[in-house]
Amino acid sequence: MSLKKIDICLFTIIALVFELLSNYFFNILESGFYLSFSFLLFLILSLRWGIIGIIPFVISGIVSVFMNQNLGTLNAILFYVISNVFAVVPILLFQILKKDKNRNFIISSPLNLFIYAFSSLIFLALGKGLACLIINGDFQAFKGYFISMIFTFILSYLIILGLSKLKNSIVADMDVYLQEGGCNNGN
DSSP: OOHHHHHHHHHHHHHHHHHHHHHIIIIISOOSOOOOSHHHHHHHHHHHHGGGGHHHHHHHHHHHHHHOGGGOHHHHHHHHTGGGGGGGHHHHHHHHHOSSOOGGGGGGSHHHHHHHHHHHHHHHHHHHHHHHHHHHSOTTHHHHHHHHTHHHHHHHHHHHHHHHTSTTOSSSOHHHHHHTTSOSOOO
């Protein structure tokens, strides 16, 4: 099995566990506060592998489908799973518009990283807003979701910024790393 597949599988398992815990604390224990690290894991994995980094984020939404049945199954799938795909738009645009596809450019400065992370949050919130528009005709949910994610965003940004400063960082373009001989079995 390739490094990429192992990486994506491990991140998917971690994202599923984080979503399970987040939903448990929010719904079962009624904490009144929702904090998810799945967004952070998406940011890390999208910087490591590009567009394919969306897989764990989308799959982690399945946990929310089962733990939040108040929307009905199809609406929950739309809101918790399909709308997560919108977060991939910034990395997709980066890979389409930038001639040098090296994603290390994004982590090369705190500003680049902030722009990438914030734009991912904006597109994620737009996806959630569109889902709400389809579900109940209310696009205003975009604002509510965006506001509810601010703390998760700030925490995710600070963690990824700190991780990006480490010498052997988990936040690195793995395609470049493997091309430079960082590992013998990357694909």
